[in-house]
Amino acid sequence: MAASASSLLADAASSSCGAISPRPRLLRGAPAAAFVPSPSRHSCCSLRASPARRHRSRFVASAVPTMQPPAESRVSTVVDVDLGDRSYPIYIGAGLLDEPDLLQRHVHGKRVLVVTNTTVAPLYLEKVAWALTHNNPNVSVESVILPDGEKYKDMDTLMKVFDKAVESRFDRRCTFVALGGGVIGDMCGFAAAAFLRGVNFIQIPTTLMAQVDSSVGGKTGINHPLGKNLIGAFYQPQCVLIDTDTLNTLPDRELASGIAEVVKYGLIRDAPFFEWQEKNMPELLAREPNALAYAIKRSCENKAEVVAQDEKESGLRATLNLGHTFGHVMAADMSHRLGWIDDSIKERVFAILKQAKLPIAPPETMTVEKFKNIIAVDKKVADGLLRLILLKGPLGRCVFTGDYDRNALDETLHAFCNN
Amino acid sequence: MAASASSLLADAASSSCGAISPRPRLLRGAPAAAFVPSPSRHSCCSLRASPARRHRSRFVASAVPTMQPPAESRVSTVVDVDLGDRSYPIYIGAGLLDEPDLLQRHVHGKRVLVVTNTTVAPLYLEKVAWALTHNNPNVSVESVILPDGEKYKDMDTLMKVFDKAVESRFDRRCTFVALGGGVIGDMCGFAAAAFLRGVNFIQIPTTLMAQVDSSVGGKTGINHPLGKNLIGAFYQPQCVLIDTDTLNTLPDRELASGIAEVVKYGLIRDAPFFEWQEKNMPELLAREPNALAYAIKRSCENKAEVVAQDEKESGLRATLNLGHTFGHVMAADMSHRLGWIDDSIKERVFAILKQAKLPIAPPETMTVEKFKNIIAVDKKVADGLLRLILLKGPLGRCVFTGDYDRNALDETLHAFCNN
Numbered sequence A, B: 001m002a003a004s005a006s007s008l009l010a011d012a013a014s015s016s017c018g019a020i021s022p023r024p025r026l027l028r029g030a031p032a033a034a035f036v037p038s039p040s041r042h043s044c045c046s047l048r049a050s051p052a053r054r055h056r057s058r059f060v061a062s063a064v065p066t067m068q069p070p071a072e073s074r075v076s077t078v079v080d081v082d083l084g085d086r087s088y089p090i091y092i093g094a095g096l097l098d099e100p101d102l103l104q105r106h107v108h109g110k111r112v113l114v115v116t117n118t119t120v121a122p123l124y125l126e127k128v129a130w131a132l133t134h135n136n137p138n139v140s141v142e143s144v145i146l147p148d149g150e151k152y153k154d155m156d157t158l159m160k161v162f163d164k165a166v167e168s169r170f171d172r173r174c175t176f177v178a179l180g181g182g183v184i185g186d187m188c189g190f191a192a193a194a195f196l197r198g199v200n201f202i203q204i205p206t207t208l209m210a211q212v213d214s215s216v217g218g219k220t221g222i223n224h225p226l227g228k229n230l231i232g233a234f235y236q237p238q239c240v241l242i243d244t245d246t247l248n249t250l251p252d253r254e255l256a257s258g259i260a261e262v263v264k265y266g267l268i269r270d271a272p273f274f275e276w277q278e279k280n281m282p283e284l285l286a287r288e289p290n291a292l293a294y295a296i297k298r299s300c301e302n303k304a305e306v307v308a309q310d311e312k313e314s315g316l317r318a319t320l321n322l323g324h325t326f327g328h329v330m331a332a333d334m335s336h337r338l339g340w341i342d343d344s345i346k347e348r349v350f351a352i353l354k355q356a357k358l359p360i361a362p363p364e365t366m367t368v369e370k371f372k373n374i375i376a377v378d379k380k381v382a383d384g385l386l387r388l389i390l391l392k393g394p395l396g397r398c399v400f401t402g403d404y405d406r407n408a409l410d411e412t413l414h415a416f417c418n419n
Helices: A005-014 A039-045 A100-104 A121-133 A155-167 A182-194 A208-214 A244-249 A252-269 A271-285 A289-309 A316-321 A328-337 A343-355 A368-376 A406-416 B005-014 B039-045 B100-104 B121-133 B155-167 B182-194 B208-214 B244-249 B252-269 B271-285 B289-309 B316-321 B328-337 B343-355 B368-376 B406-416
Strands: A053-056 A075-081 A088-093 A111-117 A140-146 A174-180 A200-205 A219-224 A227-234 A239-243 A388-391 A398-401 B053-056 B075-081 B088-093 B111-117 B140-146 B174-180 B200-205 B219-224 B227-234 B239-243 B388-391 B398-401
Touching (some): A075 A289, A088 A289, A111 A121, A111 A155, A121 A140, A121 A244, A155 A219, A155 B155, A182 A200, A182 A219, A227 B155, A239 A289, A252 A289, A252 A328, A271 A289, A289 A316, A316 A388, A328 A388, B111 B121, B111 B155, B174 B182, B182 B200, B200 B208, B208 B244, B244 B289, B252 B316, B271 B289, B271 B343, B289 B316
Parallel strands (some): A053 A075, A088 A239, A111 A174, B200 B239
16 A cells, blocks of 8 residues: 555655755745755655655755756656645655556545546546546446536536436545646535535646646635626645656647746745746746646745735635736736836736737727726625725735726726727 | 624623523433423523513423413523534524514624525514514615425525625625525525625524424535435524414424424423423424423524534534434334334334324335445444444434444335335
8 A cells, every 4th residue: 555645744744854844945046947846855754665756845946057867757847835734745746647656545435526627538538437446346437528618617517427327326524626727626526525525635626727726725606697606615625646658648728827826926926936947938838847746846836925915815825826816917017007017017918918819908899888897796895895806016925905906907997998 | 772692692691690601500310391491490591671571591401281371472591512613692582583683683794684485584574574673773684595305405596695795796705695594594594694605694483394303503505406404514503583473374294204303302402491391392383482481492402503513514413314314204213223223212212203193204205225225324334434323222222333234224114215
């Protein structure tokens, strides 16, 4: 049997490499492009029970200016989400679905329900079922395959998950596994939160967006016809398993969607990461494995830090929604109109999004009126006041506030939308 | 303005009467029938800011053998549910809906959604809306009136609550109020848990069953076509407000349903309370106000103690489900077959239920096969094993266990159901 999660934790915590630093350790004066993974620095954290070497760490700056291949294959990193008795690890690496013990140590009970969709099932369902059951005859796996797409993130589709679990007579000692992108993770997580008032669940995100954002932090839910994510729960998984190999099958559009979230972390709280992205965007777009793995790791670390401080979004966590009410460019434009950031930051936001081939304007059909109606039901409205995440100060600083000049919001909406 | 909840707590905690005792203080040798409320012992806990006198207490034994009228009207008792930062008070008393400040101190934000049904709305909705808004012009109240009945405790009906909240553009700073029986409390609570991933809510139970059981402890949810309460959340209210005057409009059948839960507390953990019920059942059936108030208070105290020890039902809390898989009489019958209780306890269970005019057999249409199918999806099944709450030992003791002779279960099912 594999080492238990707790012994893995103990091993890492007692190692002398000090890999679990609360903040990234930066080498002063090192060039920005140097923030690349350096797995060879962490052999002290290797896991005897597994064929893979695994590094429980934030990240370590390196003076090597170019991307380096990992010393061996199947090197994984562990990022901890620190939430007291709801803490859990995020495993990041290539080929992690080929390591059954990683998943199996987080399964509770004998029965597993894999929730996935029609796009992902043909690609990875068999592999996941194998990983769950290999050398583990006590566990049986069932699956429910939902239609693919945001428009199915609704109550009717969610009911299919409950139907399957109830008809299969699942009890409280079971595990739900989300295999797919953000929609699947959000729906499976909410189903796990609500089925019998809460069963265990595991996230296996297969899109970059889900890997760097939606699978981490416990926000789950579905859409209401009048607004996104209006029904849901805060519910934490047992673990998040990110096999970066799954990105090889990801459409370009989906990759870009994930990169938008990666850019977000730089903008709201991590200027060095933003600078790294400015230099490494071509590698990210070319799906260079080390660049992707590093971007995922640094994104998860940023998210984990924020969530650990504010799990239920009473304040700080709301900053993670930059770009979710309106896009990064509109947030930058409005921040600039308010005089909160200088020209260069606004220009760099536009530039990096263009470089990432991301849109820098809403769809043609969007009008100011439509936009206002949509943001009126935004979850960040409190007592009728829309609070926004805006950039303020030097690169990597933002605020979450309802205290802004309404004219600046109007001007931004008019600058980007049709009347 | 009324005193805040925290100042009320501080007053009570700092009083010298020691009313918040972790366990009931029993006078040795006092007759069982003596467990009646004795409000005059607690004037040190009275609340200056309110016209009512209020007693934050467990209960105090009295040597007076008969029911006593309260010293004045509108005397309420407060039972605390101790759940750390999710703790809340249960207010119990006659005419509490005539005291606006009690409700208002627990409202968050400016907007309130009252969830009720077609039976309760004509009786109490206007009164509750008045209590929420009296001298409180900042708060606006909307309502959603659901059809009445267990068969509407489903996802379609729940969606009506979300629809109303979204269409009315409620934001996170709002309060849901459940006004009704167990179905309304469970649905409103789950809606509050899931709307925007959690908003504040208040329980105003209007049936005895809801007052003594379902409104306390944070279990919320809806039914699935294949089983009861299979979808839901553990979600605690801001307060529970029990106005015993609402029982004046309760049908006899609903009263009996509540008494079954009162009997449960005696059976599973409180022999003196069971003995009090044996002597005071006529008063309960006659809706004698003091008898009802005492039964409610003692039931809430028992439930609060259990929930405080085991909020998420990892063990102890499951004992509160006595009678929920099969009735009290079947549990007693099976316990007796197993040799776990003596003849007299079994007979007393039968006797008190007959006295309460409660059924002591399943419906005529129930067969052994049907029964087995239903209990197979019971939430207390774990890894395929049905765990039961059974009586064991002297009066007031029970166990929650899957370790019992299967033949005894079969014999009990055959003794009570058609083949």
